[in-house]
Amino acid sequence: MQIRKLLSRQIATVCLGMALPATSWCGTFTVNPVRIQVSSSRPNTILQITNREDQSVTLQAHVVMWRFDGQKEVYSDSDDVMLNPPIATVGPHQTQFIRLGLRHPLEGAEEHTYRLIVEEVPPPPKPDFRGVQTILRISIPIFVVPKVAAAPAPQVSWQAVRTNDSRVRLIAANRGSAHVQVKSLEVSSADSPDYYLKGTPPTYLLPTQQREWLIDDKRTLTAKRIKILAVTDAGVIHEIVEIVQ
Numbered sequence: 001m002q003i004r005k006l007l008s009r010q011i012a013t014v015c016l017g018m019a020l021p022a023t024s025w026c027g028t029f030t031v032n033p034v035r036i037q038v039s040s041s042r043p044n045t046i047l048q049i050t051n052r053e054d055q056s057v058t059l060q061a062h063v064v065m066w067r068f069d070g071q072k073e074v075y076s077d078s079d080d081v082m083l084n085p086p087i088a089t090v091g092p093h094q095t096q097f098i099r100l101g102l103r104h105p106l107e108g109a110e111e112h113t114y115r116l117i118v119e120e121v122p123p124p125p126k127p128d129f130r131g132v133q134t135i136l137r138i139s140i141p142i143f144v145v146p147k148v149a150a151a152p153a154p155q156v157s158w159q160a161v162r163t164n165d166s167r168v169r170l171i172a173a174n175r176g177s178a179h180v181q182v183k184s185l186e187v188s189s190a191d192s193p194d195y196y197l198k199g200t201p202p203t204y205l206l207p208t209q210q211r212e213w214l215i216d217d218k219r220t221l222t223a224k225r226i227k228i229l230a231v232t233d234a235g236v237i238h239e240i241v242e243i244v245q
Contacts (some may be wrong), residue, residue, distance in 0.1 A: 028052040029183040031138055036100065036116065038081075039145035043102040047140070049118065051090040058121040061098055061143065067114045068209045079103060081114060081142065106144055110207045111152045111178040114142040116240060139213075142167070142202065143179055143231040152178035154234055160226050160243045167244060168220045170197070180205050181233040189216060190225035190240045 030050045038045055047086050051057055081102045097119075107143045108114050112164040120136035145152060155176030161169045170187060174180060181204050187197035196217045205211055220226075223243060230237040 001032055014232040027067060029136065029138070031118075031140065036059065036140060036142045036229060037145065038100065038102055039140070040102070040147040041107040042100060042103070045100050047098040047100060047116065049090060049097060049098065050095045051092060051103060052091050055090055056091050057136070058087065058089045058123075059096070059136070060121055061116060061118045062086065063100075063114050063116050066113045066141070066206070068211070078114060080106065080144070081116075082111070083116075100142070102144065105147045108146050109148050109152065109177050110146065112144040112146065113120060113179060113206050114144065115167075116142055120125070145178075152176070153209070154178050154180035154205065154207070154232075156230075158228055158230075158239050158241050162220075162240045162243055162245050163214075166215075166221055168196070168215040168223075168226070170213045170215060170226070171210055172205060172212075172230075174205040174207060177207050179207060181231050182211075183233065184231045185213070186229040187213075188227045188229075189219070189221050189223050190227040194223075196220055196223075196226065 008101075023219065029052060032048045036045055036047070047053040049059065063078060063081040063083065065078040067074050080103055082103050084099045084101075088096050088098070100116070116139070118136075118140070122135050153176050154174050157173050157175060159171045159173070161171065163169055172182070181202060182200075183202050185197065185200040186195065188195045196215045196219065197213060203211055215226075220243070225240055225242050227236065228239040228241060230239075
């Protein structure tokens with residue numbers, strides 16, 4: 001996946017394909033919002049897609065359930081969220097609105113997580129076209145707050161385990177009922193100024209899910225404890241964790 005140009009409303013060009021040769025094409029779009037939340041009290045919302053190109057493009061959209069299996073994202077078909085329209089042609093420099101709505105209120109104490117997948121329907125290649133034609137694909141998280149008395153909330157716990165090859169595996173487990181996004185993560189020694197991990201990409205921790213980071217730094221061989229600084233959309237987390245042998 002390649003992002004070619006970041007625009008003021010966040011997302012923009014997203015292309016799929018292998019290596020991009022000199023003769024390739026991908027569109028430029030803005031999407032707003034880039035994260036969707038609905039609930040029983042607010043079951044509907046609108047996604048806005050603007051075509052920044054000089055030619056029309058046809059897009060199709062669908063919603064899938066979203067979870068993690070270990071470190072791998074897993075998607076499965078779902079009809080819990082309705083879309084209107086599911087397919088549309090967006091003219092040059094025009095805006096398309098896609099309406100999303102819950103088909104029925106979702107029960108349970110845990111937040112439900114989905115992804116809205118918006119894909120380009122590729123046009124037939126021109127007779128003189130040579131190269132690889134890439135297509136637009138955008139994936140937007142959807143969080144559905146269930147019908148419960150108390151609002152769902154994340155609850156993150158941390159564990160550090162030394163592996164057989166003397167590296168350290170950092171595990172973050174969300175034992176709460178709502179997601180949390182780890183926007184940035186820094187790991188350092190709790191007893192010295194050494195930094196072991198810095199500049200990690202943003203990642204989501206879904207309810208009852210866990211994520212792992214492998215720290216491959218020889219300085220951890222003598223470390224007993226690590227210090228964690230995680231900036232999340234639910235606040236800043238400071239933790240000191242013992243390394244389990």
